[in-house]
Structures are given as structure tokens and as C-alpha cells.
Amino acid sequence: MTLALIAGRGDLPALVAAGAQTPPLVCGYEGITISGLEADLTFRLETLGALLLELGNRGITQVCFAGALERPALDPSKFDAETAPLVPLFMEALKSGDDGALRVLLELFEKTGFEVVGAHEIVPDLLAKGGVYGSHWPDALMREDAAVAATHIFEMSPQDKGQACVAAKGHVIAMEDARGTDAMLSEVAGAASGILFKGPKAGQTRKIDLPTVGPETLQAVHDAGLRGVVVDAGDVLVLHPRRCEELADALGLVFWARTGE
Known part of the structure; x- marks a missing residue:
């Protein structure tokens, strides 16, 4: 076993584990239930230094982040001796946007000697393939909205807000924020002509947090x-693609992965 899976919420961790060549070491954040998997190790941000040491002791060489993780609040009383030197990095990361915080985490693992691999590198079939999923095709209005x-999404990237928005009749009417896609969709109920678009921010690393x-x-x-x-082919993960087609x-929905745009 040389792969550690840092598992969050949702179905992605189990799909990655199933697609790995050998079963990974599953690391779950304290208090989070991992769908379809049992955690071999649990950790907190305040004990991340100890986790890094344990992964090295177990011969782990690669790490994959999969699944949703909310940004945690730090409890200074729970820092262990191995993690205390990392506190300045954590504080800087928590002041950054989501992408900035993820980059700090990514760099921390890489500087410790681990190779961080994207979920799509382990299960490439999850990347959106160009074309439509199902039998409904986009019309001219939907293509314009997309x-x-x-x-x-591209222009808002420097603000590091989100990876999704809703567009209708040629205008963006909602943008994802830290509350997530579901909260955004609940606010646009009734925008019958609109679409949900998901795609990565400009310059976003593909190793962590690809849109799903x-x-x-x-x-x-x-x-x-x-x-x-609507998503951009090759830039978004599609979980259970066959089930998505059927649904x-x-x-009666269009599910379209754009190519060449």
C-alpha cells in the first residue's frame, strides 16, 4: 500500500478507492462520515503534522484528496507537537480563499515528500467526456447561456468564490459561494429557462478540488x-455517469459536456 486517500464527503472517495490499483489507506477527517468506506486513520487539521509522520512511517508515497471538506475552525488547544510548527502556514491559508487554502495544503504535502495525485489520474473515466449524457441536446439559448x-467563472476567478453559476437568457443570475451549489440552486428556484454551469477557476490546480x-x-x-x-469536457468529474444519463x-434535462470552447 503506497497510496493514502484523504477522504471527504460524497461518493468520490469510494469511487477513487475502487479504481485504485491497490486498496488505499483511507484517512478521514474527525467527525465526518465517509460514504462507502471505513477510515483507517482519522485526523484533525491540528494534528496534521502527526498524520504526515504516520503516512511516512507506513510507506505512503502518494496522496489523493477526494470528496468535500468544509474549511475547519482551528482549536489551538488541540495542536500537537508535530503540528505546532505549521501554525503560521495554517493561519495564512485560512485567510486565503478556498483555492489559496488548498494550494497551501497541497504544497505542505509535497514539501514533506509525498506526490499528490488528482482523483482523475486514478479514475480517468470520471472526467467529463465531450457530448451529451442522455438524449436531450442543447439549443441555441442554452449554448449562449453556457x-x-x-x-x-473565468472573470471571477481572482475572487476565488466558486466553481458554479446559474445563467438564464444571456445573464448570470447566481454565483456559487462558500455555502455550495445546493444553496445557490435553492435561491434560483423557478428560473425555468436557466442552466447550471460548472467549471474550474482560471489557474486552479487539477490535483485538488476539481468541480464535480x-x-x-x-x-x-x-x-x-x-x-x-453544462460542464466543460475534461475539466469536471462526473460521478456515476451511466446513472446521470438515465436520470x-x-x-427531461440536458446534460452537456462542451468541447472546444
């Missing part, structure tokens, strides 16, 4: 009254 949404969609995303989009989901057809 272009507007993609431009908005799955059956739950499609259901939430339908519940919000939107027409479909898109059942719900």
Missing part, C-alpha cells in the same frame, strides 16, 4: 426548475 456562464457533478446535482437542478447542466432522460 458561454456567458463560462466567461463569468453527479445524480444529486441533476436532481437539484430539476428541483430548482432549470433546464439542464437526465427521466427528468
Whole structure:
């Protein structure tokens, strides 16, 4: 065993574990239930130094981050001796946006000698493939909304807000923030002509936190009254793609992975 899986919420950790050549060492954040997996180790940000030492002692050479993790609040009373020297890095990271904090975490693992690999490198079939999932195709309005949404995500990248937005009739009407995609969708219920667009921010590392969609995303989009989901092929993970195709057809949604834009 040479791979450690830093597992968060959702189905992605189990899918990555199933796609790995050998079973990974599963590391779960304290208090988080990992779907479909049992944690071999649990940790807190305040004990990350001890985790790094333990991974090295176990012969781990590669680390993969998979699944959602909320930004934790630090409890100074829980820092252990191995993690205390990292406190300045943590404080700087927590002042950054989500992408900035992830970069600090990524660099910390790499400087400690671990190779950080993206979930898509272990399970490449999860990357969105160009074309439509299902039988419903985008019309001209949806293509225009997708272009507007993609431009908005790109232009908003320096603000490090989110990886998703809703566009309708040529305008962005909602942008994802720290509360997540579901909270954004709950605020646009009834925008029947709109779409959900997901894509990475400009300059975002592909090793951690690639945008992800799955059956739950499609259901939430339908519940919000939107027409479909659009992603950029090769830049977004699609969980349970076959199930997504079937659900898109059942719900009458367009699920389109753009290519060449």
C-alpha cells in the first residue's frame, strides 16, 4: 500500500478507492462520515503534522484528496507537537480563499515528500467526456447561456468564490459561494429557462478540488426548475455517469459536456 486517500464527503472517495490499483489507506477527517468506506486513520487539521509522520512511517508515497471538506475552525488547544510548527502556514491559508487554502495544503504535502495525485489520474473515466449524457441536446439559448456562464467563472476567478453559476437568457443570475451549489440552486428556484454551469477557476490546480457533478446535482437542478447542466469536457468529474444519463432522460434535462470552447 503506497497510496493514502484523504477522504471527504460524497461518493468520490469510494469511487477513487475502487479504481485504485491497490486498496488505499483511507484517512478521514474527525467527525465526518465517509460514504462507502471505513477510515483507517482519522485526523484533525491540528494534528496534521502527526498524520504526515504516520503516512511516512507506513510507506505512503502518494496522496489523493477526494470528496468535500468544509474549511475547519482551528482549536489551538488541540495542536500537537508535530503540528505546532505549521501554525503560521495554517493561519495564512485560512485567510486565503478556498483555492489559496488548498494550494497551501497541497504544497505542505509535497514539501514533506509525498506526490499528490488528482482523483482523475486514478479514475480517468470520471472526467467529463465531450457530448451529451442522455438524449436531450442543447439549443441555441442554452449554448449562449453556457458561454456567458463560462466567461463569468473565468472573470471571477481572482475572487476565488466558486466553481458554479446559474445563467438564464444571456445573464448570470447566481454565483456559487462558500455555502455550495445546493444553496445557490435553492435561491434560483423557478428560473425555468436557466442552466447550471460548472467549471474550474482560471489557474486552479487539477490535483485538488476539481468541480464535480453527479445524480444529486441533476436532481437539484430539476428541483430548482432549470433546464439542464453544462460542464466543460475534461475539466469536471462526473460521478456515476451511466446513472446521470438515465436520470437526465427521466427528468427531461440536458446534460452537456462542451468541447472546444
